[in-house]
Amino acid sequence: MNRGIYKIVxxxxxxxxxxxxxxxxxxxxxxxxGQFLNILLDGFYLRRPISICxxxxxxxxIIYKVVGHGTDAMAKLPEGxxxxxxxxxxxxxxxxxxxxxxxxxxxxxxxxxxxxxxxxLIAEGKEVAxxxxxxxxxxxxxxxxxxxxxxxxxxxxxxxxxxxKGFVTDVLKDLxxxxxxxxxxxxxxxxxxxxxxxxxxxxxxxxxxxGFGACMGCSCKTKYGYKRICRDGPVLEREEIIW
Amino acid sequence: xxxxxxxxxxxxxxxxxxxxxxxxxFGYEFAELYDINCLGTFSFKGTxxxxxxxxxxxxxxxxxxxxxxxxxxxxxxxxxxxxEELPKLAKCFSKPVMANVSGFSLEEYAYTCEKLDKEEQVGxxxxxxxxxxxxxxxxxxxxxxxxxxxxxxxxxxxxxxxxIIKLSPNVTDIVAIAxxxxxxxADGLSLINTLLGMRIDLKTGKPVIANxxxxxxxxxxxxxxxxxxxxxxxxxxxxxxxxxxxxxxEDVIEYIMAGATAVEVGAANLVNPxxxxxxxxxxxxxxAKYGIKNLNDIKGSAHNx
Numbered sequence: 268m269n270r271g272i273y274k275i276v277x278x279x280x281x282x283x284x285x286x287x288x289x290x291x292x293x294x295x296x297x298x299x300x301g302q303f304l305n306i307l308l309d310g311f312y313l314r315r316p317i318s319i320c321x322x323x324x325x326x327x328x329i330i331y332k333v334v335g336h337g338t339d340a341m342a343k344l345p346e347g348x349x350x351x352x353x354x355x356x357x358x359x360x361x362x363x364x365x366x367x368x369x370x371x372x373x374x375x376x377x378x379x380x381x382x383x384x385x386x387x388l389i390a391e392g393k394e395v396a397x398x399x400x401x402x403x404x405x406x407x408x409x410x411x412x413x414x415x416x417x418x419x420x421x422x423x424x425x426x427x428x429x430x431x432k433g434f435v436t437d438v439l440k441d442l443x444x445x446x447x448x449x450x451x452x453x454x455x456x457x458x459x460x461x462x463x464x465x466x467x468x469x470x471x472x473x474x475x476x477x478g479f480g481a482c483m484g485c486s487c488k489t490k491y492g493y494k495r496i497c498r499d500g501p502v503l504e505r506e507e508i509i510w
Numbered sequence: 511x512x513x514x515x516x517x518x519x520x521x522x523x524x525x526x527x528x529x530x531x532x533x534x535x536f537g538y539e540f541a542e543l544y545d546i547n548c549l550g551t552f553s554f555k556g557t558x559x560x561x562x563x564x565x566x567x568x569x570x571x572x573x574x575x576x577x578x579x580x581x582x583x584x585x586x587x588x589x590x591x592x593x594e595e596l597p598k599l600a601k602c603f604s605k606p607v608m609a610n611v612s613g614f615s616l617e618e619y620a621y622t623c624e625k626l627d628k629e630e631q632v633g634x635x636x637x638x639x640x641x642x643x644x645x646x647x648x649x650x651x652x653x654x655x656x657x658x659x660x661x662x663x664x665x666x667x668x669x670x671x672x673x674i675i676k677l678s679p680n681v682t683d684i685v686a687i688a689x690x691x692x693x694x695x696a697d698g699l700s701l702i703n704t705l706l707g708m709r710i711d712l713k714t715g716k717p718v719i720a721n722x723x724x725x726x727x728x729x730x731x732x733x734x735x736x737x738x739x740x741x742x743x744x745x746x747x748x749x750x751x752x753x754x755x756x757x758x759x760e761d762v763i764e765y766i767m768a769g770a771t772a773v774e775v776g777a778a779n780l781v782n783p784x785x786x787x788x789x790x791x792x793x794x795x796x797x798a799k800y801g802i803k804n805l806n807d808i809k810g811s812a813h814n815x
Contacts, residue, residue, distance in 0.1 A: 477780035
């Protein structure tokens with residue numbers, strides 16, 4: 268984990284309420300896809316945990332949804348603004364245990380952490396399929412970005428306005444794969460859990476206090492004892508999760 | 511050169527800065543970030559007789575200048591704290607540590623304190639009396655002078671190290687409870703624990719945290735903490751550890767002026783994990799700024815005249 272000042276390089280909407288922010292700053296503490304940042308905002312007491320979408324030597328990209336006052340304030344931040352950020356938090360996706368034909372499943376604002384994971388897996392020579400689930404066509408983002416990485420991309424929309432009509436599981440049920448990784452809402456997780464044919468990793472969301480394992484604000488029970496979503500997660504293996 | 515040393519119940523601290531229980535784990539998450547031996551001491555995660563998972567999530571809600579938590583005393587239980595956590599703690603912290611203890615009956619308090627009292631690295635026992643008494647209809651021990659005195663006596667009877675009773679602010683007369691603890695043999699007092707509070711989600715119309723209510727902490731509660739430290743320190747003759755909303759060296763000085771011997775830092779650790787180190791680094795310059803050579807010279811200055 269690193270605490271540093273990060274400068275906003277760009278902050279723009281991808282859809283009506285989904286924004287992409289690029290930040291310049293120290294990225295050497297990011298060790299795995301699926302880790303997150305914890306961002307301090309003027310006027311708000313607790314930091315905002317946001318998953319890392321992508322990063323290189325000096326830039327980190329996050330994608331966030333405006334859901335409350337904090338993310339609304341983030342959306343209004345101008346280029347050049349500086350933010351106090353804890354970077355490289357959490358236990359991300361373990362690509363070493365992913366399969367040769369891994370499917371990545373992102374639902375809504377759960378899509379972003381799949382991006383760097385997809386990049387890593389392809390760099391490791393694995394075949395990657397990506398399923399992106401949204402409610403409707405207007406909410407879709409990053410479809411082209413995933414295609415550019417060389418992944419086979421499927422999109423599902425609940426209203427059928429684009430791609431497969433229905434849920435990510437309506438795509439997943441017909442795919443051939445030997446491992447899966449996913450991030451998204453709990454109802455999506457439960458649907459995946461019912462039909463998934465292989466081992467996999469789930470990235471969870473929880474209301475956090477500190478984000479680095481001190482306060483026990485985001486604990487959950489697993490088959491291997493109590494875990495902190497912020498520190499031991501947010502990524503947990505399918506085999507340890509108690510539903 | 512300024513002197514930041516203070517003496518807490520017979521043990522000298524290099525400085526009065528103490529991370530508060532529940533915001534610092536058993537130290538090692540923070541030891542990865544800085545050498546925690548710079549601290550005066552720290553109060554480790556509230557320990558109970560039996561392991562506890564705590565409350566369902568969400569356990570955290572944000573407030574204006576503060577937060578509410580309802581973690582529910584998650585801890586591995588005193589046996590594992592002694593066999594697993596303390597050996598790990600010893601590797602990153604070489605000073606006496608404050609053992610924070612909670613219980614749901616007099617027997618539990620006594621059992622846990624007696625075990626921790628025997629641990630070499632434990633310098634003080636800080637007894638959290640804000641827990642509900644399962645034999646007393648669920649009323650918190652900390653809300654009546656009689657119950658607070660009973661816990662103090664039960665713990666003092668089985669321990670040798672200084673016992674600091676951590677007081678709840680959710681009472682009508684904190685001075686009466688403080689005096690009852692002093693008469694029952696407490697070696698020190700720490701205050702304030704969190705204020706009972708809640709938040710409601712406008713979208714659902716329901717409380718934000720699963721436990722509905724929780725403990726409110728952060729800079730918003732500092733005036734309440736200062737007022738209670740001021741009241742209590744003028745009424746008792748034992749050291750008072752002040753806390754509530756501390757996030758700067760100025761806050762530390764303000765609490766000492768209110769009558770505190772040492773000062774705990776709670777919620778601020780969760781927002782800025784380096785805050786205690788920063789306070790300790792800033793303290794000499796801030797003392798010099800206000801012409802303070804020795805913290806003992808300003809202790810309780812608010813009471814004079």
